[in-house]
Amino acid sequence: MLRHIIFFNAFCVFFAASFSIVKPGPTYPPTKGAIWPRPHEQTKSDTYYKLVPDSFTITEKGQTCDILKAAIERYTNVLKNTYLIADTHSKKLANLNVNYPNTTEDDVNYKGTLQELQVTLSAPCETYPHLDMDEKYSLEVAAVSTLKSDSIWGALRGLETFAQLFYMSDGYKSVLINTTQIVDYPKYKHRGLLIDTSRHYLPISTILKTLDALEINKMNVLHWHIVDDQSFPYQSDVFPQLSLAAYDPTMVYTAADISQIVNYARDRGIRVLPEFDVPGHTSSWGVAYPSILTTCYRFGESIGLGPMDPTNNMTYKVISDLFNEVQGRFPDKYIHVGGDEVELDCWSSNAAIRKFMEEHNMTETSELHSLFMTNVIPLLGDRSKPIVWQEVFDEGVTLPSGSIVQVWKNIEASEMVNILNAGHKVIYSASWYLDHLSTGGDWFKYYEVDPRNTVNGYVDKIKESDILGGEACMWAEVVDETNMISRVWPRASAVAEALWSGYTSNTADGPYRRWYRYSRNPDHELSCRMEEHACRMNRRGVRAQPPNYPGFCITGN
């Protein structure tokens, strides 16, 4: 029924065609063993090997550590499970008396079963992933395959690539891998997904599943927007009353929960970046500590509590002690302190705050925001550096050197150019708000922007590299455990590829861009790769929604 809206043949528009041919079968047949995100360099041969898990091992040939050992066990299981899916399907076909011949038996390109993957890690493991971690690796697939990296994080990325090279053949009965050489590393070093556990609480299991998906997509940051106006699920020991603003006493994240999440992420080379957004988006803090919020007025009447009170010493005391605790729970060297969407007009509606402004010769409420942030950022001390939303920069707050500004409102270059010229670094999110929905395969629009390309010509190359990467953002007003995984994936996979590969869809900037957004992706190969990748995620337990158009995925269920 949708055919006339989105289903006509992509090439028809170039003719004066008045009807369309829809062929049976998937619109985009999935690729076989294409890597996501696309590697830096890859060569691939027609020769191939078969996977038989019982006669295959992954071995450590260099340095090793608990992270590598856990990863080898994990990926050994991924391969076993891939084999099991094919085996299950093979048995179903036999029950149906369907017989697909095994093409491998007499094929000149068939080189036998895969024997071993040797992992050579040439340096000791680091304890936690970090902004400047090395993710480079090289991989050669042969009967005895080799994966080399100077870093545990590169070894993890290489194992993921290795697992993705396998594909099913012969009617989904066999698992094969082609002879391949890869050298790979990311374009951007910060490749994240923002989750929001305040608008809807997410169970630990959903957060761990999200980390599984990040690993599959070679993303390396979970930006955890943990509290906001609506609820405060972080359970503090120094201020246990704060989580009275959890939706329910059972809907909290304890120190043990956070430790579990941080370690699970670490094992996958993923940083967990906590955000405690101040001074706006803080209504929930007021359930236990109303005095640190500002009373807002309208027509002289109090209408409720707004942003934090920047004139109250208690405000800073609470933030300071809480940050100190948060620094102990999250090993990352950055803390996101928010700073977005502060209701400055609430401050000016309050007589006591207006008096404070007069006493301090302030004429604009943005000066209060500046004062607030100038007070808050030093509370991080030497243990953490700040990340802030762009409003903090826009409102003229003096940020310490090395601060990171997250751009979410402006798709154009000017905002980033200004931030870079002021000596700060940038994380870009403006094009990648996953809560903004449109019908169908909207993920290809995420390729339209490569953050550094945007500022190209406006700043020099060194400054360009201060754009560290970006994040897809899944604000949780309309998602919870029922739909978050399927709505984020595989849409965020497009962001993952834009950031790792610097890949821009070859037609993203063409004249038909806007038109294509609402029709179909003209980059056929990209869509076919995405079909395989979404199916791959499903086979590995991440229930990604279908990316494009009609098709199917054999998952063994």
Next chain:
Amino acid sequence: MLRHIIFFNAFCVFFAASFSIVKPGPTYPPTKGAIWPRPHEQTKSDTYYKLVPDSFTITEKGQTCDILKAAIERYTNVLKNTYLIADTHSKKLANLNVNYPNTTEDDVNYKGTLQELQVTLSAPCETYPHLDMDEKYSLEVAAVSTLKSDSIWGALRGLETFAQLFYMSDGYKSVLINTTQIVDYPKYKHRGLLIDTSRHYLPISTILKTLDALEINKMNVLHWHIVDDQSFPYQSDVFPQLSLAAYDPTMVYTAADISQIVNYARDRGIRVLPEFDVPGHTSSWGVAYPSILTTCYRFGESIGLGPMDPTNNMTYKVISDLFNEVQGRFPDKYIHVGGDEVELDCWSSNAAIRKFMEEHNMTETSELHSLFMTNVIPLLGDRSKPIVWQEVFDEGVTLPSGSIVQVWKNIEASEMVNILNAGHKVIYSASWYLDHLSTGGDWFKYYEVDPRNTVNGYVDKIKESDILGGEACMWAEVVDETNMISRVWPRASAVAEALWSGYTSNTADGPYRRWYRYSRNPDHELSCRMEEHACRMNRRGVRAQPPNYPGFCITGN
């Protein structure tokens, strides 16, 4: 981060407000025991009873049958499970040393534990649900409650209502029900959901889950668009080759699968309406039988196979034999024969068909469509009546009396007025395409159209009643088992209520309608009811997505 887009206070717009207050907690606190869809007549008292499953029974006081017995067992389990969720939560709170007092103990309104529900069915059961089935019931909740109906179908609806009256209290520790009287019946007799198993195959389990959801929403038709261009998962005995066009040999619906689905639906008072869409949307038929499709030409070159060939006797033979088999598998008295989006220009591109037209004095290809349908509809014989998409009517096909036309393209009155004036009946879907997405709680727009209200004043009341109801349509280009349930529900619940209750949101037609669509639903009570209803579905295993804005649901997980 979305606050400025959708999160300001709904009433602020009437002031010149420049800032908003966001209170902690859910945006729409759920109601407690509100029925969905809203019943025809309900009175409710402050007095209430407690549910203790071990001391409560549902008993049959009148006629009975296997459908009623199965339903009583099913709803007994629903109540037990509701109790179990509260009990599990109570234990979790105890482990956390959280103590909510039990308000019932000393409350003057508390009337003790609920003892019994007596179900008085005053007529023998029918075998299958049908278009004209009686769904009326009356219910009185007291220590010994009574449910009365003249029809098994009404009894099923009453049991659902009874189950929905229970709610959790005292920090989700107790399950209560208020003294209530209800007389209820639907405004529209056809209240359906279309699913599409061609664009993506749906496992049987997903279809059964969908039937669970239809039951909870008092919807009574599963419109099963079983095959289309992309795949043919229906496994035929007369034409076993047809399902060579299934995506995979394992992705089919056998006679046994269909029987399971039909019986599961019957037990819930739900009709299963099969659609075999002809002559367009039939590419998959051509995998086994290319000769029944039309070869299309462009610039004199064949470009592939288009709609069925209306000039080929074989076409009608295949349809006739297949319909005969389908009639045996689906007991419903209607078969949907499609007729939408026929590529008429393919027909005119084909020289043999142009010759046929000349020989039969046809000047318009729509006459071929008319000829085709005129040939096909009698193939149903006396066993089934046809339902067709609106194009069949629009293109002037002479339909037998009592035919039903499904309107999907025109939201305005004129199309329905024309169909009614021609003596046909209408099913309305034009406002309810669930595959069309927009950000956030888009379900309240589904209340904007009440189909009969649309034609009010254009036709008389008798003709108005020939609008039999409507269907929400979930075309499956972009959904499969990963996301179908969460994307359909609770959005289709709004359609269910529009059709059962004839409820139109009190602000749906207000001057701010368009504005509200993109902001928040101004009908606060409706949104609070929807919050409860979505949570109720989750508690009953239907993983509906969050309907609105920030909030939470205690499910016992």
